[in-house]
Amino acid sequence: MTFDNSDDADIIEGDIFISVERVRENAQDLGVSFRDELHRVMIHGVLHLLGYHDKDLLSQTAMRAKEDHCLSLRTF
Numbered sequence: 729m730t731f732d733n734s735d736d737a738d739i740i741e742g743d744i745f746i747s748v749e750r751v752r753e754n755a756q757d758l759g760v761s762f763r764d765e766l767h768r769v770m771i772h773g774v775l776h777l778l779g780y781h782d783k784d785l786l787s788q789t790a791m792r793a794k795e796d797h798c799l800s801l802r803t804f
Contacts, residue, residue: 730776744773764799771798 729745746769755765772782775794782788 730773732777734777740777742777744770744777746770746773767799767802768795771795 730742731745732742734741746766748766751766751769752762754769755762758765772791772795775791775798776782780787780791780794782791
C-alpha cells in the first residue's frame with residue numbers, strides 16, 4: 729500500500745507498506761524469485777508516488793512496462 733504524503737508538487741514524500749507474506753505468495757504463484765517480486769512491489773509503490781496509477785487496463789499496462797524497465801536497470 730502506498731500513501732502519498734506530499735504537500736508540495738516538487739517534493740515526493742510518502743509511505744510504502746509491503747506485506748512480506750504477500751510478496752512470498754505472489755512470487756511462488758508467479759514463478760519468480762522472492763527478490764524479484766519484492767523489487768517489483770517496491771518499484772510499484774515508488775511509481776504511485778511519482779503519479780502513476782493502475783485503476784484501469786491501460787494504466788495497468790503502462791505501469792507494468794515502467795516496472796519492467798526499472799527492473800531491467802538492476803546490475804545484480
